[in-house]
Amino acid sequence: MAIWVEVDLCDGCRRCVRACPYDAVEIREGKAHIGDRCTSCGACMEACRNEAILTDAQPRVVPDFSDYKGVWVFAEQRGGELHRVSVELLGKAQELATQLNQTVAAVLIGDGVAGLADTLVEFGADTVYLVEDAILRDYRTEAYAHVFKELVEAHKPNILLMGATHIGRDLAPRVSRRVGSGLTADCTELSIDPDEGILLQTRPAFGGNVMATIINRYSRPQMATVRPGVMEVVSAAGTQGSIVTHVTRVSEDRIGTKILEIVKEPKTHTDLTEAKVIVAGGRGVGDAAGFELLGELAAALGAELAGTRVAFEEGWIPASRQVGQTGVTVRPDLYIACGLSGAIQHRAGMMDSKFIVAINKDPYAPIFKVADWGIVGDVFDVVPELTAQVRAVCQVMCD
Amino acid sequence: MNIIVLIKQVPNTTEVKLDPKTGNLIREGVETIINPDDLHALEAALALKETHEAVVTVLSMGPPQAIDAVSEAMGMGADKAVFLSDRAFAGADTWATSYTLGKAIQHMGEVDLILAGRQAIDGDTAQVGPQVADFLDLPQVTYVFDIQAVHADYVVVKRRLEDGYERIQCRLPALLTVIPGAGKPRYPMASRLLLACREKAPIQVWNAADIRVTTAEVGLEGSLTQVMRTFAPKFERRGTMLEGGTVDVVRTLTAHLRENKLV
Known part of the structure; x- marks a missing residue:
């Protein structure tokens, strides 16, 4: 089975290039060219206006599934x-x-x-x-x-x-x-x-x-x-x-298998890089007690706790939980940045998060520029409130 | 005992980037590696070889350049390898892949234990292992992080669950999929790597005819699922500042989080 381009019919419109899910088509000297990555899926054939892409593959017949229901x-x-x-x-x-x-x-x-x-x-x-x-x-x-x-x-x-x-x-x-x-x-x-x-x-x-x-x-x-x-x-x-x-x-x-034992273990901390939700803190969290508030939010969200370089140097988090250029790079679905300004070195480690929430007293903190949602306020007010509301949401959903 | 380890060469996805204009993957210059979970499967096999009499054969499928992964596995200590490469295998979904691998394993003769990584980082499906096991009508245990005992006709393994683990006794022959456990995958030895790259290296390259399959049964044609389209996920930063009293802003934030299924 193969797919090829009838060069005379090709006008180099690039529709096939865009249609190819495997990035296998390119335009060379104004004509489409199918490369090695082609899997003969036929996406380009459907996209072509001039029927310039041909194949020797037999069209597959879709069986009648009308009796499959539900x-x-x-x-x-x-x-x-x-x-x-x-x-x-x-x-x-x-x-x-x-x-x-x-x-x-x-x-x-x-x-x-x-x-x-x-x-x-x-x-x-x-x-x-x-x-x-x-x-x-x-x-x-x-x-x-x-x-x-x-x-x-x-x-x-x-x-x-x-x-x-x-x-x-x-x-x-x-x-x-x-x-x-x-x-x-x-x-x-x-x-x-x-x-x-x-x-x-x-x-x-x-x-x-x-x-x-x-x-x-x-x-x-x-x-x-x-x-x-x-x-x-x-x-x-x-x-x-x-x-x-x-x-x-x-x-x-x-x-063929026999279960000898089922053992429940208390949830161990996952690798930060695999975490879906991360709650992170920086200088603005102030002290270890502040990080306890963040820990409570993390627990409510099923999240992992992380921090900036300052947070590590102050001993509020272990080295393995430092996010940034000198720490680990993370890409969770949700990153909640609390009391951290968002220095470039820190941003480098979390920019690929799907959603970013920033909570900071300073309205000019650079973290707000990369955030989806920003709250200007004191971590000690906002975080406990957020914890309480998240808990309430989970309560409703779990009932 | 005969151990087969399934390995796959994958792009290092932590380095994959999208072309901002076309939304396509930029594959040029992306390093390829042996899939991380597969390295742990191979390590488990090599560790078994140290305590039991075992022959470790690596089985892989991929485009011609993926033979590098096979050589690397030989460098780590595998005894021999089978590499499946044929244009006809291209574009396979997990259905066609498991069929192809299953046919190859049947062609390889007696096997006691098949080890595979839980999932590959380019697809993250975790499907091929169990599908191969079913094709061969073998019992399976997935998410294995500890192989505790290996006997002539059964193994005892620990299987990871979200909230703990199970200890399972599994009849042999069987297929296990492996997640990172205690053992760190060993580094390939230079001398072994050199041997693996010789012409006489014990690496067999098989095509569709060698494993007695027709092109309609494998690759894209033999697949049951198709990719209809691909697109870049949208990660636009909203940059919305929420204003008001603490309770109100947090309420607004919680609503946004719920809307995006983040809580």
Whole structure:
């Protein structure tokens, strides 16, 4: 299979260059030239006005999937406790199902977990597929994958969503291979293409430097995982749902793994460079007691604590938590800069944060120039208030 | 025992930049490395080799230049390597990649343990390991940070969870995906690197025909998912100063944070 340019027809308009997701097309002497990076995806062919790009590839036929219906969510539970991400996914599933004029189902697997079905209905499941067996009490890859294969074959879902937890990321690819379906990991956006009615799965790639929209045209269910905290919980209180019980045929000798022990550990601090949220302080925080206030905010946000060079030299933070040119470079989703002016050396270490909040007494502090939201005020007033409000928000959302 | 380690050459994403005009990746001059998690998988295999009788074979797939990663792995101490390279493999999603790797592993003969990194830093999907395991119908354990015991027909490993870990006994043959654990990946030895670059080095290069797959089953054609479009994420600085009393400004800020799903 190959793609080539019919030079006489090419007018060098560059549409193909812009369309190529792999950066494989360039203009040489006024004509498009396809380079080594080409994967024959055909994006350039669709973009070309002059039909100057040709291929010997046979067009792929999209099979008829009209009997695949419904948006499914894996209801992940551990020790009988529902993982929040499953509830979040039900929120998105409701939206997708409405657009498709289909229904939402949750797949609940475990032992003695039937009590969770009501919660799933309350947050958007029209149907709960309940699979209970002693063999399914704790998550094990093969056991759960087997159950999913049975359910998918019996009920033919259109879309299947799972949380990108350590369990979801273990299970989803296994299920995808088992049921013969494509899978997109860690999506940050899901929507339905209005023309084709297929799922548009948008996710970051190359360490978040690029966003890619991925489609799954040739297989069902269209599978995607989504990280916790990305989708919003949508209550469907007052609606009715039904429970469909399924009896699995999976047996112990198929499973291959045995859990010897499950150990809970208090949350250890993650590497700063992997932190999603960082609360950082500088000279303006004043002392170690001030950093305790920042620590409380960090705890409320599930964030990591960091600081400037001054904060390190004063002994308020360890060296491993110094952000900046002489410290570490971070790129969290949210960086809250408290009582730090934003010297160039510090900014160099945090400029790539997705969102930056600055809190400082000095309205002329350079940190405000790189902030998305700035608050001129005393750290000792603003930070405790923010902590209290964040706690209140989390309280509401967790109830 | 026969150990296969899956490795991938990736661009060092911490250095990847976007062309501000076109929004495309600037790939020129970006250093390529062995994917960090894969280095830990290889280190785990080499550590096992020190205590058990084991042959470590590295398996990789990529464009011709990715053979550098294979040579580096040989330099670290792998016994031999298989490198899958064919234009037909290009543009593969994880479905087609796991199929290709799975077919190659079947072609490589007896295997007791397959080790892979949890995920590659260019795609971050963490899918290929489990999909290879399923293709081969082997049990898997992902997020492994400690291989505690290796016996003839089972291993005991620790699997990382968000709030702790599980200790799992897993039947062999099996596939484990590995995250950074206690052992630091060793450096390649210059003498070994030189040996790996010789013509007679035990590195086999296989194409689609060698592993008995048709071009329609692999690469972009054999993929189930397609990239429809790519675009640069927007990180515009709003530069909004919030004004008012402490309670009010914080309320406004919290609303902004919620709107952007930051809390």
